[in-house]
Amino acid sequence: MDFNFTEEQAMLREQISRFLADRYDFEQRRRAVASPEGWRPDIWQAFAGELGLLGAAFPESLGGYGGGPVETMIVMEEFGKALVVEPYLGTVVIGGGFLKHSGWPQAKDLVAKIISGEARIAFAHAEPQGCFDTRFVATTARRRGETYVLDGHKAVVIGAPWATHLIVTARTASAPGEAEGLSVFLVEKNAPGITTTDYPTVDGLRASEIRFDAVEVPTGCLLGEEGRALPLIEQVIDEATAAACAEAVGCMQKLHEGTLDYARERRQFGTPIGKFQALQHRMVDMFIALEQSVSMSYMATMMLGAPATERARAVSAAKAFISRSAKFVGQSAIQIHGGMGMTDELAIGHYFKRATMIEGLFGTADHHLRRYEALQAA
Numbered sequence: 126m127d128f129n130f131t132e133e134q135a136m137l138r139e140q141i142s143r144f145l146a147d148r149y150d151f152e153q154r155r156r157a158v159a160s161p162e163g164w165r166p167d168i169w170q171a172f173a174g175e176l177g178l179l180g181a182a183f184p185e186s187l188g189g190y191g192g193g194p195v196e197t198m199i200v201m202e203e204f205g206k207a208l209v210v211e212p213y214l215g216t217v218v219i220g221g222g223f224l225k226h227s228g229w230p231q232a233k234d235l236v237a238k239i240i241s242g243e244a245r246i247a248f249a250h251a252e253p254q255g256c257f258d259t260r261f262v263a264t265t266a267r268r269r270g271e272t273y274v275l276d277g278h279k280a281v282v283i284g285a286p287w288a289t290h291l292i293v294t295a296r297t298a299s300a301p302g303e304a305e306g307l308s309v310f311l312v313e314k315n316a317p318g319i320t321t322t323d324y325p326t327v328d329g330l331r332a333s334e335i336r337f338d339a340v341e342v343p344t345g346c347l348l349g350e351e352g353r354a355l356p357l358i359e360q361v362i363d364e365a366t367a368a369a370c371a372e373a374v375g376c377m378q379k380l381h382e383g384t385l386d387y388a389r390e391r392r393q394f395g396t397p398i399g400k401f402q403a404l405q406h407r408m409v410d411m412f413i414a415l416e417q418s419v420s421m422s423y424m425a426t427m428m429l430g431a432p433a434t435e436r437a438r439a440v441s442a443a444k445a446f447i448s449r450s451a452k453f454v455g456q457s458a459i460q461i462h463g464g465m466g467m468t469d470e471l472a473i474g475h476y477f478k479r480a481t482m483i484e485g486l487f488g489t490a491d492h493h494l495r496r497y498e499a500l501q502a503a
Contacts, residue, residue: 128423130195137181137192138199144176145207151472154208158329164287169211173242179217180240187225187236194364198371198426205375208472208479210330212245212284218368220246222361223292223309227348235290235311247288247314248365249279249335250358257488259358260302264337266295266310273297273310273347275318275340285333286323288314293337297352307355309348316340328478356433363440366487367425370440370447373483374422377415377451380458380476384408387462387473404461411457414450421446438500441493448490451480 130138148168157165172178182197183189197218204213216239224232224239238244255261264277275295285291291312299306312319318340321333349357385408388399398404425443428436455477459466467474484490 130199134195134199137196138203140176141178141200141203142206144171145203145209149207149209151208151475154210154329155475158210158325163325163329163331164210164212169245170242172211172213173240177240179213179242182217183221183236183240184225187233188240189236194367194426194429197364197368198422201368201371202375202378202422205372205377205479206379208329208376208475212247212287214365214368214372215248215284215288216244216246219248219361219365220244220290220292222364223311223348223357226357226360227309229311229348231345244290245284245288246290246292247282247285247333249282249285249291249293249312250362251280251282252278253280254301255280257492258302259362260304260307260355262294262296262307263301264293264295266297266308266342268297268344269341271344272341273308273344275310275312275337275342277337279335279337281326282333282335283326283330285314285321285335286331290314291319291335292348294354294358299352304355306352307358308351309354309357310342311346311348312340312342316342326482328482329475330482359433359437362487363436364429366440366444367422367429369483369486370418370422370425370443373447373451373480374415374418376476376480376483377418377454380454380473380480381408381411381415383473383476384411384458384461398461407457407461411454414453418447418450434500434503438497441488441497441500444488445490445493445497448484448493451484452490455480 177190178200180189182192185191221239224236235244252261252263264275266273266275275293277295291314293310293312295308295310296306297308318338320336323331323333326332388404388408389397391398421443425440428439458473459477462473465471
């Protein structure tokens with residue numbers, strides 16, 4: 126398997142890295158996160174206009190630049206290094222994923238708005254009792270003439286305060302936990318009957334609790350086939366999980382680099398603490414975990430086009446490994462930094478918070494190990 130990047134992919138990485146170094150340093154990010162808005166719309170427009178980043182992973186048939194999972198992985202890894210909070214994962218990876226794979230007739234129009242930065246999407250799927258079970262959806266969608274009527278509660282919808290549209294999963298038949306009866310809808314965020322409770326998350330992002338109370342959605346906003354959306358949902362979540370793995374790798378790289386720099390500068394007994402053998406061993410273990418995580422992230426990305434079972438197995442293997450590695454690298458970085466590691470002024474603590482949130486995003490390490498074992502036994 127060829128792991129070398131093409132010239133265009135290398136240029137994409139360099140372009141993003143240079144832009145974020147100039148316009149998205151730690152202090153600029155801290156100010157954005159602390160602001161009432163919680164993000165930087167000017168940066169989002171720069172992603173769209175100056176960099177053309179929002180169209181990089183869309184096929185040319187939808188108006189994009191012909192990229193795919195590798196381009197998404199590159200973007201997410203660089204975003205992980207800079208702790209980017211803007212809603213790329215929800216909008217381009219998840220929202221774009223549903224539009225690419227569902228065969229929705231109006232997909233090209235909405236993708237054009239995504240690429241221009243006009244449309245932003247949040248994924249309203251998780252529910253309070255779901256526990257990472259993709260099939261646990263209690264929100265209902267009842268057909269009434271030329272509309273569906275949505276009722277239910279979605280929890281921790283990341284990026285919803287900034288969204289213009291929601292991708293909503295709902296039951297048109299069967300009971301929570303069953304494979305049949307799941308459907309997916311595109312809903313305008315300001316539709317009557319939607320109420321949101323917005324809040325900041327521990328890693329600096331924003332999320333919402335969303336309630337749907339008799340929300341009417343035109344039948345033309347159904348994505349995919351009514352009642353048979355589970356394979357579509359699993360495919361998009363697998364793609365999003367692989368993207369989150371790449372972001373975690375970016376975070377781990379900065380955690381490792383920051384720890385090495387600190388160990389070279391911090392002195393005890395007249396000697397840099399990096400000279401102490403116990404800390405050297407710990408930092409070598411961090412490096413090994415990081416390098417193995419890079420390989421697992423590449424593997425998951427390359428397998429996204431494989432048949433469903435192979436794809437799911439690869440993604441779960443990567444997520445389980447990278448979740449545990451992120452926890453180990455993050456905790457080690459904090460321990461080596463001592464009490465300074467948890468201060469708000471030091472970047473290392475913010476990388477640790479983001480790595481910790483990614484650890485549980487789309488399922489913990491234990492959840493993905495159980496999924497991997499079930500797929501192996503099937």
